[in-house]
């Protein structure tokens with residue numbers, strides 16, 4: 001039976017009370033940390049890794065970061081032994097001490113990546129982010145590229161729609177394997193200890209999080225949109241900090 005640790009009610013969810021027996025499933029970009037101009041420019045508040053580790057201890061390990069990022073990025077930004085799911089469910093490390101689980105998924109044809117590179121080369125500021133089973137065109141620094149990036153990647157995916165899907169993210173379009181999503185990640189986590197039998201609480205900010213939220217609700221849990229439940233990543237971090245050490249006056253985190 002999960003212990004006595006209680007999550008406090010989130011400020012923007014009317015009627016929510018303290019929640020016991022939870023499994024916390026947290027998105028990274030735009031949720032735990034603020035959006036930055038480029039993927040590498042993300043700033044992780046110094047207290048965040050330790051805070052997540054303390055929370056994971058209170059939850060007997062039932063805390064996971066569930067992200068579109070590769071596990072190597074998550075390990076770089078959050079160098080703590082907590083469960084992590086990366087690449088939108090295409091890589092999963094539920095036990096931080098064990099090797100990652102990598103479902104057998106295809107990688108997109110090299111020709112798709114070459115076409116994307118040719119497009120990006122014509123738009124200064126745009127960039128490609130490579131993943132094991134896909135790639136992303138980021139157009140935050142070249143906003144005019146958005147529609148063309150979508151059209152190109154939609155045409156690529158249409159060549160093999162059974163294996164690949166086009167995913168919209170914040171100022172980005174991603175080609176990813178159809179067989180993985182944040183929903184498959186939540187299903188896999190909730191099937192094993194220490195997550196199984198707990199009430200999943202998925203918190204995310206983006207359309208890419210909606211499948212994770214939907215599966216959490218299917219398990220009898222909650223899917224909270226960051227913007228509604230907390231407002232900002234900083235407010236979420238304060239809530240997480242309050243959960244491990246109820247705040248007195250002047251204890252707001254940076």
Ligand SMILES: O=P(O)(O)OC[C@H]1O[C@H](O[C@H]2O[C@H](CO)[C@@H](O)[C@H](O)[C@H]2O)[C@H](O)[C@@H](O)[C@@H]1O
Pocket residue numbers: 027028029030031034035036037038039040042066067068069070129136138140169170171172206208
């Ligand atoms: O699932 P998440 O943890 O939310 O990751 C989603 C994608 O986030 C990253 O891109 C986004 O954040 C960047 C840094 O703030 C920003 O520059 C970019 O415009 C956003 O799209 C990451 O680079 C992707 O790999 C993730 O899939």
